[in-house]
Amino acid sequence: MKIGKRALLLAAMLATLTMVLAACSSGTSSKDxxxxxxxxxxxxxxxxxxxxxxxAATGAAGSITVKKGDKIKIGxxxxxxxxxxxxxxxxxxxxxxxxxxxxxxKGFGIEGDPxxxxxxxxASVTAANKLIADGVVAVIGPMCSGGAVxxxxxxxxxxxxxxxxxxxNPSVTAQGKKNFFRTAWNDATxxxxxxxxxxxxxxxxxxxxxxxxxTYGKGLMDVFKASFTAAGGKVxxxxxxxxxxxDFGPTVTKIKGESPDLVVFGGFIAEGAVLVRQLKDAxxxxxxxxxxxxxxxxxxxQSGGAAEGSYVSRGPKPTDTKLYDAFAAAYKxxxxxxxxxFTEQATDATNIVLAAIEKVATVDGSGNLxxxxxxxxxAVAATSYAGASGQIDFDAKGDRKVVGAVNEIDQVKSGKLTxxx
Amino acid sequence: MQEWIQLLIDGITxxxxxxxxxxxxxxxxxxxxxxxxxxxxxxxxxxxxxYYTLNGFExxxxxxxxxxxxxxxxxxxxxxxxxxTLALVMERIAYRPLRRAPRLAPLIxxxxxxxxxxxxxxxxxxxxxxxxxxxxxxxxxxxxxxRLLYVQIFLIVLSFVFLGLLYLFIQRTKAGVAIRAVAExxxxxxxxxxxxxxxxxxxxxxxxxxxxxxxxxxxMFVTTATSGMGFIPGIKAFTxxxxxxxxxxxxxMAGGYFLGISEAISTKFFGAQYKDVVAFVLLVAVLIxxxxxxxxxxxxxxx
Amino acid sequence: MAILxxxxxxxxxxxxxxxxxxxxxxxxxxxxxxxxxxxxGKTTLFNLLTGFYxxxxxxxxxxxxxxxxxxxxxxxxxxxxxxxxxxxxxxxxTAIENVLVGSHLHLSTNIATAILRLPFTxxxxxxxxxxxxxxxxxxxxxxxxxxxxxNLAYGEQRRLEIARALAVRPRMLLLDEPTAGMNxxxxxxxxxxxxxxxxxxxxxxxxxxxxxxxxMGVCExxxxxxxxxxxxxxxxxxxxxxxxxxxxxLGTGAxxxxxxx
Ligand SMILES: Nc1ncnc2c1ncn2[C@@H]1O[C@H](COP(=O)(O)OP(=O)(O)O)[C@@H](O)[C@H]1O
Ligand SMILES: [Mg+2]
Numbered sequence: 001m002k003i004g005k006r007a008l009l010l011a012a013m014l015a016t017l018t019m020v021l022a023a024c025s026s027g028t029s030s031k032d033x034x035x036x037x038x039x040x041x042x043x044x045x046x047x048x049x050x051x052x053x054x055x056a057a058t059g060a061a062g063s064i065t066v067k068k069g070d071k072i073k074i075g076x077x078x079x080x081x082x083x084x085x086x087x088x089x090x091x092x093x094x095x096x097x098x099x100x101x102x103x104x105x106k107g108f109g110i111e112g113d114p115x116x117x118x119x120x121x122x123a124s125v126t127a128a129n130k131l132i133a134d135g136v137v138a139v140i141g142p143m144c145s146g147g148a149v150x151x152x153x154x155x156x157x158x159x160x161x162x163x164x165x166x167x168x169n170p171s172v173t174a175q176g177k178k179n180f181f182r183t184a185w186n187d188a189t190x191x192x193x194x195x196x197x198x199x200x201x202x203x204x205x206x207x208x209x210x211x212x213x214x215t216y217g218k219g220l221m222d223v224f225k226a227s228f229t230a231a232g233g234k235v236x237x238x239x240x241x242x243x244x245x246x247d248f249g250p251t252v253t254k255i256k257g258e259s260p261d262l263v264v265f266g267g268f269i270a271e272g273a274v275l276v277r278q279l280k281d282a283x284x285x286x287x288x289x290x291x292x293x294x295x296x297x298x299x300x301x302q303s304g305g306a307a308e309g310s311y312v313s314r315g316p317k318p319t320d321t322k323l324y325d326a327f328a329a330a331y332k333x334x335x336x337x338x339x340x341x342f343t344e345q346a347t348d349a350t351n352i353v354l355a356a357i358e359k360v361a362t363v364d365g366s367g368n369l370x371x372x373x374x375x376x377x378x379a380v381a382a383t384s385y386a387g388a389s390g391q392i393d394f395d396a397k398g399d400r401k402v403v404g405a406v407n408e409i410d411q412v413k414s415g416k417l418t419x420x421x
Numbered sequence: 422m423q424e425w426i427q428l429l430i431d432g433i434t435x436x437x438x439x440x441x442x443x444x445x446x447x448x449x450x451x452x453x454x455x456x457x458x459x460x461x462x463x464x465x466x467x468x469x470x471x472y473y474t475l476n477g478f479e480x481x482x483x484x485x486x487x488x489x490x491x492x493x494x495x496x497x498x499x500x501x502x503x504x505x506t507l508a509l510v511m512e513r514i515a516y517r518p519l520r521r522a523p524r525l526a527p528l529i530x531x532x533x534x535x536x537x538x539x540x541x542x543x544x545x546x547x548x549x550x551x552x553x554x555x556x557x558x559x560x561x562x563x564x565x566x567x568r569l570l571y572v573q574i575f576l577i578v579l580s581f582v583f584l585g586l587l588y589l590f591i592q593r594t595k596a597g598v599a600i601r602a603v604a605e606x607x608x609x610x611x612x613x614x615x616x617x618x619x620x621x622x623x624x625x626x627x628x629x630x631x632x633x634x635x636x637x638x639x640x641m642f643v644t645t646a647t648s649g650m651g652f653i654p655g656i657k658a659f660t661x662x663x664x665x666x667x668x669x670x671x672x673x674m675a676g677g678y679f680l681g682i683s684e685a686i687s688t689k690f691f692g693a694q695y696k697d698v699v700a701f702v703l704l705v706a707v708l709i710x711x712x713x714x715x716x717x718x719x720x721x722x723x724x
Numbered sequence: 725m726a727i728l729x730x731x732x733x734x735x736x737x738x739x740x741x742x743x744x745x746x747x748x749x750x751x752x753x754x755x756x757x758x759x760x761x762x763x764x765g766k767t768t769l770f771n772l773l774t775g776f777y778x779x780x781x782x783x784x785x786x787x788x789x790x791x792x793x794x795x796x797x798x799x800x801x802x803x804x805x806x807x808x809x810x811x812x813x814x815x816x817x818t819a820i821e822n823v824l825v826g827s828h829l830h831l832s833t834n835i836a837t838a839i840l841r842l843p844f845t846x847x848x849x850x851x852x853x854x855x856x857x858x859x860x861x862x863x864x865x866x867x868x869x870x871x872x873x874x875n876l877a878y879g880e881q882r883r884l885e886i887a888r889a890l891a892v893r894p895r896m897l898l899l900d901e902p903t904a905g906m907n908x909x910x911x912x913x914x915x916x917x918x919x920x921x922x923x924x925x926x927x928x929x930x931x932x933x934x935x936x937x938x939x940m941g942v943c944e945x946x947x948x949x950x951x952x953x954x955x956x957x958x959x960x961x962x963x964x965x966x967x968x969x970x971x972x973x974l975g976t977g978a979x980x981x982x983x984x985x
Contacts, residue, residue, distance in 0.1 A: 081540065083649045085548035213694055240694035244653050246643035249431030250688035250696070256566075257424045270550055270647060277644065281559055283568050302550045304644050590835045595828060602825045605814040611796035612774060612806060613826050614892050
C-alpha cells in the first residue's frame with residue numbers, strides 16, 4: 001500500500017506539472033519567462049546548427065548548400081495539435097500550396113517541412129531546433145506570438161530567415177531580431193484602432209476585457225486597455241479563459257455582474273465562439289468584439305448563431321481584391337475548403353521567401369545550390385511585394401509598413417463577416 | 422447574493438461533470454492501482470459520438486424536432502457504447518500486458534493512449550470543432566438575475582442520476598461486489614470465485630460508460646466537440662478524485678463538486694486565470710495534510 | 725474414492741525446491757492434517773491446490789477433474805476454498821459483506837435488477853443475506869454481522885475467514901494454521917468448529933497445524949512434509965511413532981509439546 005501512495009503522488013505531480021507547463025506556455029506575458037525560454041533554447045541551436053551544417057551545408061559559414069538532386073527545404077512552424085490547430089493547419093496548407101505552385105528554383109525541387117509549434121514557447125523552441133537540424137533554408141512561422149518570441153532566439157542564432165504570417169504581438173519585433181519579418185499586422189496598431197472604434201464610433205464607455213492568457217491575447221487586450229482608458233473609457237474588469245476549456249460559466253457570471261456595454265476578447269476561435277455563446281446564454285446583452293484571432297467563418301459557425309452582431313477587427317484587405325480572390329480560388333480548388341484567417345498572409349510569406357531564394361541562390365561548380373543566409377535576409381528586407389493580403393513592404397524592425405487603412409472592422413451579419421469600416 | 426447563487430450553480434454544473442469523470446479514475450485506481458490518464462479522452466469521444474449521432478438525425482430526419490427525447494437517449498447510449506468499446510480495447514492492448522510491469526509503465530502507456538486518441542480525432546476532424554445541432558432549445562429558467570439553461574438543468578440532474586446509479590451498482594450488484602472485493606485484495610477475491618480479469622474489464626467499462634454519457638450531455642451543454650476537450654476536464658476530474666481520496670467512490674463524487682464550486686468561487690475573487698492555481702493548491706494541501714484524501718480511508722488503520 | 729489426488733507434484737522457486745515430487749490422496753469427508761517444520765512447503769502445497777501457483781511438474785485432480793493450471797476463480801468454482809496463514813479479509817467491508825463476497829458466485833443481480841428491484845431479485849438478495857447470517861452464526865459470529873472486519877477480535881477474524889470461505893459453497897476447505905495465535909480456550913472452540921464443518925456440513929477439510937494437540941485431536945489422517953518432501957503419512961498415532969518424523973522435529977521440540985510457531 002505504501003507503494004500505492006507513492007505512485008499516486010507521482011501521478012499527481014505529473015498532472016500538476018502538465019498543468020503548470022500548459023499554464024506557462026500559454027501565459028508567457030512576463031518578460032522573465034520569455035527570457036528563460038530563450039536562454040534554454042539558446043544552447044541547443046549551436047548544436048542544431050552544427051548538425052545542419054554537416055548534413056546539408058558544406059559551403060562557407062553562414063550559407064547553406066543544397067546538394068545536387070536534393071530538395072530545398074522550407075520549414076513551417078505552426079500549430080498542428082490542440083484546438084488552436086484549426087487556425088494552424090490552414091496556415092500550413094497555404095504555405096504548402098505556395099511551395100507546390102512554385103515547383104522548382106533553379107532546377108531544384110522544393111519541399112515544406114511542417115513542425116508543430118504548439119502555439120507556445122517551449123514547443124516552438126523545440127520546433128525551431130528541429131527545423132534548424134533539418135537544414136531548412138527558411139522558416140514560415142511561428143504561428144503564435146508567445147512561440148515566436150521564444151523561438152526567435154535559436155532561429156536568430158542560426159541566422160535563419162523567419163517570416164511569420166500570424167504572430168502579431170508588438171514584443172515579437174520589439175526584440176530587434178534582424179532575421180525576422182512578418183506579413184501579419186502589429187497589434188500595437190490593431191489594439192489602438194479597436195479601442196478607438198469602440199469608444200468613438202460605437203460609443204462604448206464601460207468594457208470588460210477577456211484574454212486567453214496567450215502572449216497574443218493578453219498583449220492585444222493590454223494595448224486596448226491603454227488606448228481605451230486614455231480616451232476616457234472604463235475597463236470594468238479584466239478576465240481570462242483557459243485554452244481548451246469549454247465551460248466559462250463562472251467567468252460569464254462575473255462579467256454579467258459588471259454590466260458592461262461591450263465585452264472585448266483577445267484570443268482564438270475555439271474560446272471566442274464558446275465565450276460569445278455562453279454570454280448570450282447567460283443573458284448578457286453587451287456587444288462583443290474580437291480581433292484577427294477569430295476573424296474566420298469558423299468562429300461564426302461554432303458559436304451556434306451567438307456571434308451574430310459581434311465586431312471583429314482584422315488586418316485590412318486590399319481595396320483591389322483580385323490577388324486575394326485568385327489565391328482563395330486556388331486554395332479552394334486544392335483543399336475543397338474556404339481559405340481562412342491568416343492563409344493569405346501565409347501564402348504571401350511563403351512567396352516572398354521563395355522569391356528571395358531565387359534571387360540569391362547560386363549554383364556552384366559541382367552543381368550544388370548555395371544560398372547565403374545573410375543575403376537571403378537582406379533580399380527579404382528589400383522586398384516590395386503585391387500579395388493576396390495587399391502591398392507588403394517591411395520596415396526596419398521587420399514589421400509590415402502601413403499603407404492606407406491600418407485595420408478593418410467587420411461585423412457578423414446574417415452569419416457572415418461583413419466589412420463595416 | 423444572486424451572483425453568488427449563480428456562481429454556486431456554475432460550480433455544481435461543472436462539478437457534476439468532474440464527479441462523473443472522477444468516478445472512472447477512482448474505480449480503475451481501486452482495482453489496478455493505476456491512473457488511467459486516457460480517461461478524459463473517453464469523455465471527448467463521447468462528446469464526438471453525441472455530435473455525430475445528433476447531427477446524423479438532424480441531416481437525415483426530423484426526429485430531433487419531433488422526438489428529441491429519443492434522439493438524445495440514443496446519442497447518450499451510443500456515446501456510452503463507443504467509450505466502453507474503446508476502454509475495453511485500451512485495457513486489453515495497452516494496460517493488461519503491463520499489469521506486472523513497474524508502476525510507471527502503465528502510466529506512460531496511458532498517456533500514450535491519450536495522445537493517440539486526441540490526435541486521431543484531430544486528424545479525423547481536420548482540427549475543426551464540431552458544433553452540435555440545436556436539439557435542446559437554448560432557453561432558460563430565470564429567477565431574478567439567476568439563469569439556468571434547460572440543458573444545464575438536464576446536465577445537473579443527469580450527473581446526480583449517474584452518481585446514484587453508480588452507487589447502487591457498486592453496493593447492490595454482483596459485479597459491484599466483485600469490484601469492491603478486487604479493489605481490496607485481488608488474489609483473495611479470485612479465491613472467492615471472482616474472475617479478476619473480467620472484473621477489471623467491468624470496472625473500465627463502467628467508468629467509460631459514465632465518461633461517455635457525460636461527454637454527450639456536456640457536448641450538448643457547451644454545443645461543441647473538439648479533440649482537445651477531454652484534457653482539462655480529465656485532469657480536473659483526476660484532481661477531484663485525489664481530493665476526495667482516490668479509490669473512494671463517495672470521495673470522487675464529493676471531490677468533483679468540491680472542486681467545481683471552489684473554482685467558481687475563486688473565479689469571482691481572483692479571476693479565472695488563477696482558478697487552476699487554486700485547484701492545485703487545494704490538491705497539494707490535501708496531499709500534504711491528508712494524503713488519503715478528504716473522504717478516503719486512512720490506509721494504515723487497516724488490520 | 726479420493727476427492728483430491730496430488731500426483732508427483734513439484735514446485736521450485738528460482739532454484740529453491742519448495743516441494744519435491746509430493747503425492748497424496750484425500751478421502752471425501754475426512755479431516756486431514758498437513759504438518760512439518762517451518763519452511764517444509766505446507767503453505768506452498770495449499771497455494772498449488774488453490775491455483776496461486778502452478779506446479780513445476782505433476783498433476784492435481786479434484787473430484788475427477790484436473791485443476792492444476794486453471795485460473796484461481798475457476799478452481800474456486802470447482803469447489804475448493806481456503807483461509808490464510810496471515811488473515812486476509814476485506815478489512816473495509818463488514819463481516820456480512822465479506823461473506824456476501826464469498827457467495828458472489830451464486831448471485832445474479834445486475835444494475836437493471838438492482839434498479840427495478842423485481843420480486844425475484846429481492847427474494848434472491850434476501851436469501852443471500854439470510855444464508856450469510858446463518859453462516860456467520862455457524863462459525864460463532866452471530867450478532868457481529870455489521871461490524872467492520874478490521875474491528876473484529878483476532879479469533880473472530882479467523883472465524884470470519886472460514887465463514888467467507890464457506891460462502892463459496894466448497895466441498896473441500898483448506899485451513900492454513902487456523903489456531904495460530906489463539907489462546908487455549910479459543911483453540912478448543914476452533915477444534916469444535918472444524919469438526920462441525922465435517923459432521924454438519926459434510927465438508928472435506930485439509931488443515932495445516934503446528935499445535936500437536938489440535939492435530940492429534942481432530943485429524944483422522946496426517947501427511948508430514950519436510951524440506952519439500954513427504955516423509956510420512958498415516959493415522960496420527962502411527963505418524964507420531966515414525967522415526968523419520970521424530971528426526972525431522974528433533975531439536976524443535978514441537979512434536980509432543982504445546983506447539984511451535
Ligand atoms: N513465492 C515464493 N518465492 C520464493 N520462495 C518461496 C515462495 N513461497 C515459498 N517459498 C519458499 O518455499 C519454502 C516453503 O515455504 P512454505 O510453503 O511457506 O513453508 P511452510 O508453510 O511449510 O512453513 C520456503 O523456503 C519458502 O521460503
Ligand atoms: Mg506456512
